[in-house]
Amino acid sequence: EVQLLESGGGLGQPGGSLRLSCAASAFTFSSYAMSWVRQAPGKGLEWVSGINYSGGSTYYADSVKGRFTISRDNSKNTLYLQMNSLRAEDTAVYYCAKSRGRGGSYPDAFDIWGRGTMVTVSS
C-alpha cells in the first residue's frame, strides 16, 4: 500500500528547533516532488515547502523562508523538514504530501498524504 508516515513532531521551544521526517513506501519516491503542508488547530491548510524529485530545487512559503529547510534522501525514501527559530504561529499538524505528476519537478496536486505529526511551539 502506498504510504507516507511522518515522525518527529512534539513540543518545541520558541526559538528552538525540530526535525520532521516522512518515510515513504510502495512507490518510486525518487520520481516525485514532495511537499509539507500544515494545518493550525481549527484552521485551514497552508502549503509550507516543496522539493523536486532529485532534491536540487526547493521552494518555501514566505512565512517559513530562512527558518525551515526541506530535504530528501532518495536512498532512504525519506523526506525531511528542519524547523529552526520556531514561533508560536508554527503550531500545527504537519502533513507530508506527494505530488501527483508534472515529471517530479514541481508541486502540483497532492494525491498521497501522511497522517500528520503535531508540532506545538510553547514555553
Place this chain on the structure above:
Amino acid sequence: DIQMTQSPSSLSASVGDRVTITCQASQDIRNYLNWYQQKPGKAPKLLIYDASNLETGVPSRFGGSGSGTDFTFTISSLQPEDIATYYCQHYDNLPLTFGGGTKVEIK
C-alpha cells in the same frame, strides 16, 4: 500571492441534494486547480485535479469545472459520508495556496 476565495464557508443540505461550491482565484490560474475533501481528524484526500479530472477511485457524484479565475465543485447527490470540509488549491505558481474551506453538513 494568488488568493483563493471559496464560498460558501459552510452549507447545510439534505441527503440527495445537489451541492455546489465555488472558488475564485485572484488572477488567471488556467486550469491548475485541485479540490480536496477533509474529514475531521483525517488528512485531506484529493478528489479533483486540473479543475475537472476525477481522481482514481473517487465516486462519480463528485465533479469540477471552470478555468481562468472561476471554478465550481459539485456533489450531484449528497450522501451522509460526504460530510467534510472541502478545499480548493491552485498550483499555477508559488506559493501554492488553498481556499478557506467549505464545511458541508447534513440538514
